[in-house]
Amino acid sequence: xxxxxxxxxxxxxxxxxxxxxxxxxxxxxxxxxxxxxxxxxxxxxxxxxxxxxxxxxxxxxxxxxxxxxxxxxxxxxxxxxxxxxxxxxxxxxxxxxxxxxxxxxxxxxxxxxxxxxxxxxxxxxxxxxxxxxxxxxxxxxxxxxxxxxxxxxxxxxxxxxxxxxxxxxxxxxxxxxxxxxxxxxxxxxxxxxxxxxxxxxxxxxxxxxxxxxxxxxxxxxxxx
Amino acid sequence: xxxxxxxxxxxxxxxxxxxxxxxxxxxxxxxxxxxxxxxxxxxxxxxxxxxxxxxxxxxxxxxxxxxxxxxxxxxxxxxxxxxxxxxxxxxxxxxxxxxxxxxxxxxxxxxxxxxxxxxxxxxxxxxxxxxxxxxxxxxxxxxxxxxxxxxxxxxxxxxxxxxxxxxxxxxxxxxxxxxxxxxxxxxxxxxxxxxxxxxxxxxxxxxxxxxxxxxxxxxxxxxxxxxxxxxxxxxxxxxxxxxxxxxxxxxxxxxxxxxxxxxxxxxxxxxxxxxxxxxxxxxxxxxxxxxxxxx
Numbered sequence: 001x002x003x004x005x006x007x008x009x010x011x012x013x014x015x016x017x018x019x020x021x022x023x024x025x026x027x028x029x030x031x032x033x034x035x036x037x038x039x040x041x042x043x044x045x046x047x048x049x050x051x052x053x054x055x056x057x058x059x060x061x062x063x064x065x066x067x068x069x070x071x072x073x074x075x076x077x078x079x080x081x082x083x084x085x086x087x088x089x090x091x092x093x094x095x096x097x098x099x100x101x102x103x104x105x106x107x108x109x110x111x112x113x114x115x116x117x118x119x120x121x122x123x124x125x126x127x128x129x130x131x132x133x134x135x136x137x138x139x140x141x142x143x144x145x146x147x148x149x150x151x152x153x154x155x156x157x158x159x160x161x162x163x164x165x166x167x168x169x170x171x172x173x174x175x176x177x178x179x180x181x182x183x184x185x186x187x188x189x190x191x192x193x194x195x196x197x198x199x200x201x202x203x204x205x206x207x208x209x210x211x212x213x214x215x216x217x218x219x220x221x222x223x224x
Numbered sequence: 225x226x227x228x229x230x231x232x233x234x235x236x237x238x239x240x241x242x243x244x245x246x247x248x249x250x251x252x253x254x255x256x257x258x259x260x261x262x263x264x265x266x267x268x269x270x271x272x273x274x275x276x277x278x279x280x281x282x283x284x285x286x287x288x289x290x291x292x293x294x295x296x297x298x299x300x301x302x303x304x305x306x307x308x309x310x311x312x313x314x315x316x317x318x319x320x321x322x323x324x325x326x327x328x329x330x331x332x333x334x335x336x337x338x339x340x341x342x343x344x345x346x347x348x349x350x351x352x353x354x355x356x357x358x359x360x361x362x363x364x365x366x367x368x369x370x371x372x373x374x375x376x377x378x379x380x381x382x383x384x385x386x387x388x389x390x391x392x393x394x395x396x397x398x399x400x401x402x403x404x405x406x407x408x409x410x411x412x413x414x415x416x417x418x419x420x421x422x423x424x425x426x427x428x429x430x431x432x433x434x435x436x437x438x439x440x441x442x443x444x445x446x447x448x449x450x451x452x453x454x455x456x457x458x459x460x461x462x463x464x465x466x467x468x469x470x471x472x473x474x475x476x477x478x479x480x481x482x483x484x485x486x487x488x489x490x491x492x493x494x495x496x497x498x499x500x501x502x503x504x505x506x507x508x509x510x511x512x513x514x515x516x517x518x519x
Contacts (some may be wrong), residue, residue, distance in 0.1 A: 071402040074412025075373075076339050083340075114255035116299050117335065119410075141256070141299070166246075166466040166473035166501075167255045194466045194473065202468070 003047045007056040010038040010088065014060035014130075017080030019087050025080055035084040039091040049095040053132060057088055061130030065213035075123065078212075082126035089129070096134075103134045104223050106157035108150045110142030112171045117164035120192055124160060127212035133219060144178035151183055158219055161205070163192040173203040180204055189218055226365050228284075228326060228392055229428045232456040232495045237515050240328070240460060240498025241277035241285045242508045246475070248273065248288070258300040260292045263312035270313075274320035280505035281512035282498065284326035286368060289313035289359060293351045295334035295343070306351075307358040314362020328368040328394065329359030331381055338376050345380050352384035356391070366392040370433050370460070373398055373409040375417065379425045386426035394429040394458055395422045399444050401436070407444050415444050419451040431458035434500045436465040437477050438485035442492050449493030456495045463502035475502025483510040487518065 001009070012018075013035040016026050020036035033041070042052055064081045067073045095101040107128050111121045118140050129135045136154060138146055147159060159179065163172045172195070176188055189207035190200050191214075200208035207218040228238065248259050251269045262270050274285045292310045294303040302309065310329070317327045331352060336343035356367050367385040372378035378395055385393045397418050399407040407415055415432065422430050430452075432444045438461040448457055464477035482503070489497060497515070499507050 071408070074408060075410050076412060079337070079339055119335070119337070165255070166468070167249055169468050169473060171255055194468065196468070199468045 003042065003045055006038060006042050006045065007047065007052065009033075010035060010042065010052070010056040011060040013038060014057055014081055014084045014088065015063050017077060017084050019080070019084045034087065036087040036090075039088040043091060049092050049101045052088070053092060053101055057085055057130060058132050061085055061127060062216075064130070065127050065211075065216060069211045069213045075119070078123060079126075082123075082130065085126070085130045104132045104220065105134070106136060106154050107133045107160060107219060108136045108138065108147065108154060108157045109160040109162065110138035110147060111140040111162045111164070112168050112175055113141055113143040114171045115163050115165050115168035116140045117162075120164060121162040124162065124191065124212045124215050128160075128216055128219060131216040131220065144175045147175060147179055148182060151179065151186055155183075155186075158187045158189065158222065160215060161188065161190050163190075163195060166194045169194055169199065176203045176205050187222065189215060191215065225390075226326065228366060228496070229456050232429075237490055237494075237518070238283045238326075238496040239281065239508065239512050239515055240458065240496050241274075241282045242499035242503035242505060243463075243501050244273060244286060244288055244290070244330075246473075246501055247504075258291070258297065258302055260289055260297065260309045260313065261300065261302060263288055263309050263316060267312065267316055270316050271320055274317045276505045277508055278320055278322075278325060280508040282325070282508050284328055284365075284496075284498075285317050285321050286328050286330045287313040287317045287359060287362075287364060288330070289355070290330045290332035290370070293331070293334050293355050295336050295351060296332070306354050310355050310358035311362040314359045314364045318363040326366065327364045328366045329356070329362075329364035329391070331355055331359070331367060331369045331385070332371050333373070333377055337374065339374075345376060348377055348380040349384045352381040353388050356385045356389050360389045360391055364391060366394055366429075368458075369393070369395040369427075371396065371398050373413065374411045375413050375421055378418070379421060382422055382425040382427050392428045393426060394431065395425075395427045396431040396433040396458060396460065398434040399432055399440075401440055401443075405443055405447075407440070407447065415447040416451040419448050419455065423452065423455060429456040429458050429496070431460070431494075431496070433460035434462055437461055437463070438482050438489065441494070442485060442488050445489060445492040445494045457493055458496040458498075459489060459494045460498045460500040461503075462500045463504075463507060466502065477502070479504070479507045479510040482507050483514050486511055486514040490515075490518065
């Protein structure tokens with residue numbers, strides 16, 4: 001396999017969620033090398049880690065996000081793709097740390113105070129990371145103080161707030177107001193089952209999307 | 225012993241209850257507070273909710289135990305209180321229902337995913353078994369595994385209820401509209417997949433809950449009825465999709481609108497009809513009226 005074929009194969013593994021050789025999923029790729037092995041092989045062959053990220057991983061996750069938006073795939077397929085991407089990212093970590101591979105920017109994300117739901121938040125975190133951003137995940141039940149602490153350390157970051165419960169939308173509103181009060185220039189994006197475009201406008205957030213791919217589009221537009 | 229499935233096979237249509245979570249909030253439950261803890265800390269408020277639905281004419285009420293599994297109770301530090309909180313939930317609803325009406329023990333999802341390696345099937349089974357046994361001890365007639373989106377988790381819950389209790393077992397999942405006459409759960413499960421898998425797992429009654437209002441439920445019920453001609457179907461619909469207005473979350477489907485969908489829903493094949501988030505005793509009273517008129 002030449003490097004181009006290898007990257008195409010890696011991209012396919014991420015798109016369809018083939019984590020490593022032993023992974024039973026997807027059945028059609030049983031026994032074949034997965035994202036884990038192919039990334040190691042590509043680096044060994046001397047492929048630039050920047051090309052691995054840009055020409056294999058980001059494109060694959062973009063397709064995954066696109067199919068999810070169109071309801072062609074659902075949460076399980078998306079999660080398994082993210083898992084394959086993470087396996088590849090593990091090999092790229094040293095290059096991120098050394099600065100050889102640069103990310104598009106930083107994205108802080110958390111589920112708002114009073115809300116313990118993490119599935120939607122995790123999906124957005126995975127897709128955004130797969131799009132080439134560094135993700136700082138603050139977890140669930142995150143209050144304004146915790147968000148602001150993270151902003152203090154990463155003032156250039158974009159911040160994402162998630163809520164599943166209709167009752168915690170009020171909490172989202174308060175956190176947005178507090179952050180904007182102290183950091184009017186920080187971009188805030190909101191999402192979650194009960195959240196709408198109208199709600200975003202009402203509470204003074206900057207972006208809203210009803211699916212993870214929309215968050216990626218918003219973020220990428222900021223650095224385009 | 226009372227049997228919903230048996231009564232349904234004789235042609236009876238039942239009316240179930242309405243919202244609990246949104247009702248508890250009206251009674252003062254704060255965001256971040258554990259609803260199930262109220263079974264021990266505010267039993268009278270919980271009783272009033274249950275009683276209001278019986279007074280509205282419902283044939284059955286649920287229990288305040290939706291998040292009463294050890295995984296959901298863990299962040300509140302209440303994971304060692306599964307037995308106590310679920311038993312109290314069942315006893316309160318039993319007291320409100322009397323012996324005539326039915327009590328359905330509510331069992332919601334854990335929020336953990338087998339696929340991600342968060343949890344194993346066996347761990348889910350054990351957690352649901354513990355909750356189901358406590359609800360049975362507290363006096364429920366049936367166990368309602370509800371708001372499921374993952375087929376494996378639903379299977380673990382239904383099997384745990386079937387294997388370990390004498391209660392009738394009901395399972396509902398939450399579906400969204402994904403196309404013209406197409407419905408899927410968040411995990412991609414269709415109503416047809418769900419009906420077949422849950423009957424095999426041992427469910428006596430299947431159905432759908434939550435969602436975006438009564439109208440979508442008609443299409444979901446049709447698909448379920450097509451997949452199986454005889455299995456009893458339970459529908460618990462939200463009063464429309466939640467809308468945020470003036471600092472409060474509201475559900476805009478009025479009792480009149482809900483009532484207008486009941487006849488087509490029964491024609492589509494539903495046997496037990498009630499509400500979910502945002503529905504009130506008034507919604508239930510209107511459903512009762514339509515069902516009585518159709519008799």
